[in-house]
Amino acid sequence: MAVSTTWVFAEASEGKVATITLELLTKARALGGTVEAFYGGGDADTIAEQLGKFGATKVYAADAGDALQGAPVAAAMAAQIEGGNKPDLIMFGQTYDGRDVAGRLSAKLDRPALTNGVDVSADDKVTVQNAIFGGNTLVQTAFDGDGPFLALFRPKSFAAEEGGGGAAEVVAVDVPDTGLSGQTKVLDRHVEETTGPKLDEAEVVVSGGRGLGSAEKYEMIEQLAKLLKGAPGASRAIVDAGWVPYAYQVGQTGKVVKPNVYIAAGISGATQHLVGMKGAKNIIAINKDKDAPIFSIADLGIVGDVHKVIPKLLEALQAKG
Amino acid sequence: MQTLMNVVVCAKQIPDPAAPGELDPNTKTLKREGKLILDDSDAYGVEMGLQLADKAGGGEVTLVSMAPNSEVSGLRTALAMGAAKAILVSDPALQGTDSLATAKVLAAAIKRAEPDLVLTATESTDGYTGLLPAQLAEILGWPSITFAKHIEVSDGTAKVQRQTEEGYDEVEAPLPAIVSVTAGVVEPRYPSFKGIMAAKNKPVDEVKVADLGLSEDEVGWKGARQEIVDVSPAEERQAGEIVEDEGDAHERVVQFLEQLKVI
Incomplete structure (x- = not known):
């Protein structure tokens, strides 16, 4: 067996373990060997039970305090490794803190570190799979030499399943002095109120692209998302243009979504976008260019003007109540 | 006394992302031949750097970049926007360099510029590992704040709004620091004709890996310590039904949503 111990970088918010962490724990369990979590928040006790349920026997708690997690957690991990507590593989989510x-x-x-993984195997060698060119090509990359190997995985690469373990044992670990590197301070946290479901958890996602023509027209997308009890999303083009915030972006640079229904309106389907949504169960595309690449993966493709089709669609849905 | 604000912006020159990508059959890495352009993602850093220098009342933007082949076309775009000069690490040994070795090279080049602040994109469009800002910061021993949507600098401190899953965090760090900038947060200016003409004469300092005190073994294929063992096509999703809108296509959408029990 190529791995005897795997660490998973654990993330949580307000006492709730992030879905990506549960996905990684599930996969780590499948690789065999011992699974342990490494956590940088200050409240490890509150999440030990959830982590245990998904397979972590221990959670190393390195309290980053009010600094960003990157420098202190990396220093705490390195100190463990240098002290001989050495995993074979460390799995991270391809998230804000995971990357740091x-x-x-x-x-x-x-x-x-291998990034953007969608799968991992540990036979003779630890090998990470990722999908490139909008997901049409799979690449397998093996680590050379000895571990610990560092790998980052895209959200939704694995299904999270409980393994039935008891609470993980909380092991407090020291955070070494990080000097200037650790001199970041989180002064305040702003939670942006959203009404509908979260983009990466919604059953229906309605995304708009440059075909909308102007920022004001994005309102149609929000209305349609609301009527379908879904979340609004966006292509990179309109995020770059400043029409909607980065948090709305679906794609390689943004969120990965796997909803039941994905509606792409005025989106041509650049590879950058396809990476983030081609895992949807059903795809509906509306675009006036019949040659747009998005039609090659859509279950239902409407060749038409979004400014005509969507208002009528909104009207029809409202009429149904 | 005026406070000068010297900003380094890491700028990557990439193949046009609109063109279909291709892997080199021998090396199994992305083909980066032909004309390269400035990565769109880096235009936000350039703009942000110019604005911060402007606000401070003085200072300049220096570009730091690397390429295996003296390529400068993308850097000229950023120079035309208003960057003052560029340091280009150009060396055939850089072919196949991964993100950690890239960070080593760029960190060494950044030290030469002695900046107050280093701006990067959150990730490049062609490689998109998203690790470079943190690797760079660790090598330089500086603080880093990634995924910035707003930056203010005063009294030697950067105050940043950092994107989070729930919203954003207000984070500060002393300078010098590395900040990665998300796309769309500022509007990159279009180079003026004057800017384009001026860019042709702006200095691009070309250096080799060895000039930076790094060994060629640390970069390129040798430095990567990983091996691409297989490349295969993924299962293709098939195209489905196509409907030309003649005024009633929305009805088909409604019907489809009904079939799926979404409505």
């Missing part, structure tokens, strides 16, 4: 910790640890240990 993995990047810093990679530089600290002078080891490469």
Whole structure:
């Protein structure tokens, strides 16, 4: 067996473990060997039970305090590893904090990290799979030499399933002095109120692209999402143009969504976008260019003007109540 | 006394993302031949850097970039926007360099510029590992704030709004620091004709890997310590029904949503 211990970088918010962490724990369990979590928040006790349920026997708690997690958590991991507590594989989510910790640890240990993984296997070698060119090509990359190997995975690559374990044992670990690197301070957290479901958890996602023509027209997308009890999303083009915030972006640079229904309105279907949504169960595309790449993956493709089709669709849905 | 604000912006020159990507059959890495352009994602950093220098009342933007082949076309775009100069690490040994070795090279080049602040994109459009900002910061021993949607600098401190899953965090760090900037947060200016003409004469300092005190073994294929063992096509999703809108296509959408029990 290529791995005897796997660490999972654990993320949580307000006492609730992030879905990506549960996905990674589930996969780590499937690789065999011992699964342990590494956590940088200050409230490890509150999540020990959830982590245990998904397979972590221990959770190393390195309290980053009010600093960003990157420098302190990477330093705490490196200190464990240098002290002989050495996993074979460390799995991170391709998330805001996951990237910070993995990047810093990679530089600290002078080891490469494989990113954007969608699968991992541990036979003779630890091999990470990722999908490139909008997901039409799969690449398998193996680590050379000995672990610990660092790998980051895209959300929704694995299904989270409980393994029935008891609460993980909380092991407090020291955060070494990180000098200037650790001199970040979170002064305040702003939670943006959203009414509908979260973009990456919604059963229906309605995304708009450049075909909308102007920022004001995005309102149609929000209305349609609301009527379908879904979440509004966006292509990179209109995020770059400043029409909607980055948080709305679906794609390689943004969120990965796998809803039951994905409606792409005025989106041509650049590879950048397809990576984030081609896992949807059903795809509806509305675009006036019949040659738009989005039609090659749509279950229902409407060749038409979004400014004509969507208002009528809204009207029809409202009439149904 | 005026406070000068010197900003380094890491700028990547990439193949046109609108063109279909292709892997080199021998090396199994992305083909980066032909004309390269400035990664769109980096235009936000350039704009942000110019605005911050402007606000401080002085200072300049220096571009730091690397390429295996002296390519400068993308850097000229950023120079035309208003960056003052560029440091280009150009060396055939850089072919196949991964993100950690890229960070080593760029960190060494950044040290030469002695900036107050380093701006990067959150990830490049062609490689998109998203690790470079943190790796760079760790190598330089500086604080880093990633995924910035707003930056203010005063009294040697950067105050940043950092994107989070729930909204954003207000985060501060002392300078010098690395900040990665999300797309769409500022509007990159179009180079003026004057800017384009001026860019042709702006200095691009070309250096080799060895000039930075790095060994060629640390970069390129040798430095990567990973091996691409297989490349295969993924299962294709098939195209479904196509309906030309003649004024009633929305009815088909409603019907489809009904079939799926969404409505």
